[in-house]
Amino acid sequence: MIRYANPARFMDLSGAILPWLAAAAAALLAAGLYLGLFVAPGDYQQGDTVRIMFVHVPAAWTAMMAYALMAAASLVGLVWRHPLADVAAKTAAPLGALFTALGLVTGSLWGRPMWGAWWVWDGRLTSFLLLLFLYLGYIALWNAFEEETRAARAAAILALVGAVNLPVIEFSVQWWTTLHQGESIVRKGGPLISAVFLWPLFAMALGYTLLFFSLWMLRMRTEILDRRARSLMLAGET
């Protein structure tokens, strides 16, 4: 890992991987959309609203994975002061915020016909809303400091403190009474939903994940180029 963790190597490696990653993401999303909209039947209880699952669950999973990655990168940045780790954490945040917002909006659009409410203040929804605020707070902290290293440190501490929210989201459906569906996919004894729903869900989930990694890499590359440009400009001024 450390061998690849310098910006020049990262640029080489990510430049080679990125087109394949983006193509795989597009293919999986296309397959997932086809399976989810045309092959999967309506659910016997939920009717066609069950299809919202294929855009809701992958967004929520990706949002949480993005936060875990952002927190891990923040830790590496804090402990080893590695500049690439700061770039990784910083560029993950807006993407994580987007996937979180998508999880909230699609969940709301699913909740209204099935629960009769756009929103309820239960453990799962509230902790997931907190995830959005953590991302937004993290982005705001980065922008609040002039000096990059101080901004990185402050933001990293927020990211690590906020990581406590991840297990809260995960176990919220067990800890508190809720309208939200409990664990039905990753659980002891296997998934509770049938294969005709699982395939589109997995295709979409993997597609969302690979799309996140593609966009993350692209944004990291952009940030590295920007930093080079800034240091060139500083060198030109002196």
Place this chain on the structure above:
Amino acid sequence: MSAFWAMGGYAAYVWPAYGVSLLSLAGASWLAWRGYRRARARLAALEGSKPR
């Protein structure tokens, strides 16, 4: 085909969910790509104006 678009009476929920998801992901991809191209052009201009 019209049955497909009707989504069993839930069209008002299913299609906005898909629409907002796909549009935002496409938009985010386009923004990331545009940002990358701009950063690359900016750096190339800087390096070109001041050869090392």
